[in-house]
Amino acid sequence: MRLTSFTDYGLRMLMRMASDADRAYSSAELAAEFGLSRNHLAKIMQKLSSGGIVVTRRGGGGGAMLARPAEEIHLGALVRVLEEGYPLVECFRADGGSCSIDGQCRLKSRLRAAEARFLQDLDRSTLADIALAPVSSD
Numbered sequence: 218m219r220l221t222s223f224t225d226y227g228l229r230m231l232m233r234m235a236s237d238a239d240r241a242y243s244s245a246e247l248a249a250e251f252g253l254s255r256n257h258l259a260k261i262m263q264k265l266s267s268g269g270i271v272v273t274r275r276g277g278g279g280g281a282m283l284a285r286p287a288e289e290i291h292l293g294a295l296v297r298v299l300e301e302g303y304p305l306v307e308c309f310r311a312d313g314g315s316c317s318i319d320g321q322c323r324l325k326s327r328l329r330a331a332e333a334r335f336l337q338d339l340d341r342s343t344l345a346d347i348a349l350a351p352v353s354s355d
Contacts, residue, residue, distance in 0.1 A: 218335050224299035226251055227261045228347075231270070231295065235287040235348035241280030261299075268298035287348055293340035305332050 265271045307314035
């Protein structure tokens with residue numbers, strides 16, 4: 218399985234946020250840490266917010282925080298949210314994609330099963346399990 222860079226950065230940001238879940242993280246701070254444009258980071262945050270993973274507040278003292286404890290957020294759920302709209306293969310697209318061997322293919326069911334097992338394995342771990350060590354302010 219290969220995850221999109223969108224998901225990769227989303228997971229990294231969540232790992233950082235889980236390291237100190239009581240504070241709000243600004244988009245500028247996270248963009249600088251991960252070398253992302255604020256625009257790209259905003260798209261990732263919007264997806265995480267609409268998926269109920271983070272909550273965001275605007276203005277001074279605002280930023281993004283986890284919507285619930287990291288111990289309650291399973292990695293499979295994160296990948297499902299972040300990879301939504303990015304099917305593993307073309308024939309998994311909502312519209313079925315364009316495949317000249319559709320109806321004869323014996324690979325599709327195997328790939329669906331492999332994808333399901335991959336996500337089920339990730340569901341065995343939580344964001345708390347992979348949180349980064351807290352950053353020292355010393």
